[in-house]
Amino acid sequence: MDLTTLAFFFFAALTLGFGAVVVLSRNIMHAAFSLLFTFFGVAGLYVLLHADFLAITQIMIYIGGILVLIIFGVMLTTRITGVDVKSGRTGKLQLGLTAALSVALAAVLVKIFLSTLWHIAPAADVDATAELIGNALLTKYLIAFEAASILLLVAIVGAAFIARKK
Amino acid sequence: MIEFEIMTHEKILLLSLSVLLIPMVSFLVNVFFGRKLGKISGWIGTTILAIDLVIAAVVSYSKLVIYPDIQVIQTKFEWFSLGSSSFNVGYGIDNIAAIMLMVVTVISFLVHLFSTIYMEGDRRFPTFFAYLGLFTFSMMGIVIANNFLVMYIFWELVGISSYLLIGFWYEKNSASNAGKKAFITNRIGDLGFFAGIMILFMTYGSFMFEDVFAGISSGKLPFDNPTMLTIAGICIFMGAMGKSAQWPLHVWLPDAMEGPTPVSALIHAATMVAAGVYLVAKVFVMFTADALTFIAIIGTITAFVSATIAITQTDFKKVLAYSTVSQLGFMVMSLGTGGYTNGFFHLVTHAWFKAALFLAAGSVIHAMHHAMHHLHDHHSDPQDINNMGGLRKSMPWTYFTFLFVTLALAGIPFTSGFLSKDGILANTLAWANLTGGWHWIVPVLAFSAAGMTAFYMFRLTIIAFHGKPKTEIAHHAKENQLPIVLPLVVLSVLTIWFFYSPNPIDATAGWFHHRVVQPETAVPAAYQWDFLISGDEGHTDALHADAGHAVAATQHAEVSAEVTSGSHYQNKLQEEVHHFHYIAMILSLLIAGSGIGLAFLIYQYKVISADKLEARFRKLHTFSLNKWYFDELYEKTVIGGTLLASKGLALFDNYIIDGIVNLSAAINRVAGQVIGIFDNVVIDGAVNLTANLTGYMGGMLKKLQTGRVQSYVVFALLGLLILFFVFI
């Protein structure tokens, strides 16, 4: 059991554990903060997968951006002081059903992953992916990149428009 | 002096057209400017009529003196045409038209003159003269008509002006009722008249008298049936029955006395009511023997019935009205018995003296009215003869003229009335003698009617004018002004025998009988009395228009071929009349004399008590006083029946026809509801079942459709999983 393996299990546990807290917690604030750890775990996994740039991006955007956004959302849409901060769940039946479904889904997915004979072609270890990504974005994926930037712009403007006070 | 030598036919026609149209000017002027003209309108009307009179005189003179032997001076022109057939109108002057022109214009002029005083102060003074103008116009139209269509048109127009004038005082309900009654009763006659015209037009394709007569004499018959010719004649005569108030359509005339008295004189005594007789005279040649018999009988009944009614009436004008009806009956009877000339002669003489009688009545009523006004009496009846008496002294002019024309009406020698009435009576005797059998009833009734005439006229004269004033009003009555008296005098003068015949007891010697000659009949000999056919003296047997005609006609032709006409009489009838002339004269004088004597005995000298007589003949008296209950009878039968039928039909329409409509609507509504229910339950049920099934299933499925995105995701997921299980 080397360090990498250990690190993997740690991050995997971090991710899945807090992920479970996110979906199971009745308190929406707890969920939000648990999400932070989940993202952090995912970032760790990226590091283990030699995706340094993505790990940084994960932390910066997810944790610094999206999560803050979500927390704002929580705060703006929930009366902070009341018990209402706790998010209700649906009925027991539905809960059971969805849980069963989710478990089934997980089982199926795992089964598929395990039973599939994946084409394995380990990539060469690269120290830094940033340069490669930058090259790819501005050459091979230029149009997608531009489209994504426009999408972001539109999303920002749209969000601002939708959320503005009428 | 007009140069009569240059009176061409065209000029005569032009002048007679202007005689027709000039009164229309009076109508138009008074209708449109009457209110501005006020009192002058009466004098304008009178002046216009005076002009008309002069022109009419010229026309009459020209026809009667210059062209007496020309049958008719006439013209025609197309009014409108319909492709093949054209509707012609026209007018013409024959001898009787020329005489009639004078009668109408003179009396109309005098009545205009009379009315300027009589109608003084009436609120609608100009309107009255307008209506008089309209009437004169229409009457002229009848006089100069030479075809059925024109005759019918003016016939109706006369009816309407009569309606307007009877109902002149329309605030009085009785007046407007009388007008309505007159018009509608006349229309019943006109319906017959029109039917007759339709028959003739269909058969002969023309409205012109001459065309129709020519068609008849050519042997063409309506529906190829001689009976239809008789019916056509009777139909035409129905028009005359309405206008000339012949029984059974006579009921309107006495009621028409609701109109102003000058109107009664002009229209309901002298001219319009004579139009019927005039019509019969105009189309005399088309009547078959049967039709003539019908006419004679109607005339006789009318003469007799109304004479009996006149005996007991107490209203001054009503007595005169029934006397008019009776005299019209005489004229019609005369025409029906073949006495063409005598009938028309009586029309003319009667026009003068009856107009005079009515104007005298008007004079009396006017005086009574003034007296009532003077006494502030507004309730008494100024027309009731029992309110009069002793007027002889206070109104001498009126009295003497009245007396003189009464003598004429009673048929006393030296009056025109004697000449004409005597002729008629002789005629009936001759006719009855020639035809025989039950036809003798005609002269019998005629003579008794003549006797009654003398009686009731003198009863009227004595009660109204003789003795002492019966009331204060009569005491205060005064003689009227010149415009009222003058017409009386003029008309009385015209009643002297001298104007018609130099011989006071024989009219045939006079110009009248030479100018008015019975025209040759157009009816085929088989359907006409032999004695009406010229040059046929040898054949005296009256011929009835029945099945044996064909044989009779051949015999008749043979006989007439053999007979040489050496007599100066036009036909057998006239010869017979001549034989009966003196008998009739003596008889009628005796009867008239006894009538007058009886009147004097009862009412002047009171030898016989009127009251006792009345009590003795209570039932008869009541019967006569109530005019034989004709009005009541008609009210119950014809009018009541019509109104009942109309009510019934109106109710029928309201409840049955409309009820059916509404019922069908209701049925449809009910059916609609039933179908609606059926539709709802069954059809819609089936539809709904399908729909509900779908809906139910949809509802079940709908439960899945929660609107919650999450549920959708659940299903998507479920589906995905199932796919996984299936494929992997």
Next chain:
Amino acid sequence: MDFPILTWITFLPLVGILIVFLIPSGKDEKGQEFSKKMIRWTAVGVTFLQLVLAVLIYMSYNTGLKGVNDVSSFQFVEKVTWIHAQLPMIGDIKIEYFLGLDGLSVPMILLTAIISFLAVFPSFGINKAVKGYFAMYLLLDLGMMGVFVALDFFLFYVFWELMLLPMYFLIGIWGGPRKEYAAIKFFIYTLAGSVFMLLVMIGLYHSTGTFNILEIMNQGNFDPNSIFGGTATTIRYVAFMALFIGFAIKVPVFPFHTWLPDAHVEAPTPISVILAGVLLKMGAYGMMRIAFPIFPDAFAYFQNLIAWIGMISIVYGAYCALGQHKVGQRDFKKLIAYSSVSHMGLVMLGLASMRPESVTGAIFQMFNHGIITAMLFMIVGVIYDRAHTRGLDDFGGLARKMPVYTGIMAVAFFAAIGLPGLSGFISEVLVFLGSFKAYPVLTVISGLSIVLGAAYMLWALQKIFFGTLPEKWQGPWDPTGKKYRGNDVNALELTALLPLAAIVIFLGVYPMPVLKLMTTSVTEFVALIQPFIQ
């Protein structure tokens, strides 16, 4: 075809409707409703232009051309293919915009133009929803004109239906107390008639392959194997009867007449005027234009029946009018409505007799009845405006209060009872003379109406004008004295009434101006149908 005058005369009201809709509401400086005035005068202007066009048509109409079934002798013809569609199942549908005039329709065009123009004036009294009223009024006008000029059956049908709808609203909205009942009755009755017409129209199309009325008239155009092929078949009789009933409802004749009294009683004055003046004529016109010439064999078969119906209508209508004396509300309008039944029965009798005189008389009677009845209804409107009642018992002695009015009234009344010198007489005489040749007995019985007509008309005249004035009408009509200066008819009413009175008198004395329009066509019309009558 230089100037499409028929299109203009027909669709001018459409221009009017547009203008009416475009007029804004507002008030002028005096504070009066500006738009109402504008709308009213627009209607006056449009209908006046229509009248001018009608007069132009009248003046340039060649009376020598016969028309009826020969397209070359129709005048002012406009013929354009309107709808031409190749449809599955049904096949080739060809509908033409085909207008033209002959002697049967010219008098009706004149009548429609005159009545539409003059009925605008009584409409001035309407204050409720003026814009809608005049829009409907003009639409009605359009429909009526269209019916008389259309020579394509389909087009005819379109116009026919087009005129029903505004009538429904005009009665149903601007009518009297029972307006809904009357309107729906009118609508259902006439719609039922239209349905019959529609069925026959489709059948005819299948048999001949055309909607062109003139071509359908040609018996050679019928496919011998089609349903209406051949002559004197039962199906042809049935089709004729369907058409006849469809038109008879409109005339109306006994026993389809009961919508008429209700519609008249409830309709506002100008609509009564149009209803009696023009709409009733459309039924008889339809018979002449469509039913009789297309099915002459069936006409011959039913001729006696039609004559009987005519006679019954004459006598029955007269009796019912007289019966108003005894029963009912004694409503003046109802009396005139029944007299219309009687007078239109005369038209039926004239048509059934199928003689040149009687058919001419019938058309002339249609024209005269239009004018005279319009006058009568306007006259009723005059007193209704003042007294707000039409009960015959409510009046009396008006002659003293309104002499001019009484004079005009007398002209109308006497014209209605066929007094010589007034136009009604000539048409009556012509019809009687013609029909006497064919049906002597029926004609004489119908003659009863001469007497009965006089009875009910004079009775009404007496009730209203003679006798003494009731207490309540002693004073002036309008205490403020503004609306009716004096008590007699005012200038507006005279504007509408005097021309009608003038026409009645003029045509009574000299009928040729109208008669000459139709003689040639009528001769042709009779010649077309007469051979089928044994």
Next chain:
Amino acid sequence: MEIGLNHYLIVSGILFSLGMFGILSRKHAVMVLMGLELILNAANINFVAFARYGGMNIDGHIAAIFVIILAAAEAAVALAILLNIYQHFKHVNLDEVNNLKE
């Protein structure tokens, strides 16, 4: 024990299922959004894992980056909508925001 592709895939699969459960079971819209984020992250793990072991190389990274971009955009818009829903309904309970049903 060598950590291989399968380990990452299993982690991502479980994370995905957790996210799915979050989406399905929670009423609060923000919570649903968080579930969604989990799913996106699971997907990203897959991309990166295949980039490392499946021969996708840098392309997998790029895809992940785009997902992140999309996630950001989505989060922004979603939250804006959430705010609107809140203003309208005064809550963001998705069970009662079922206008889509009609």
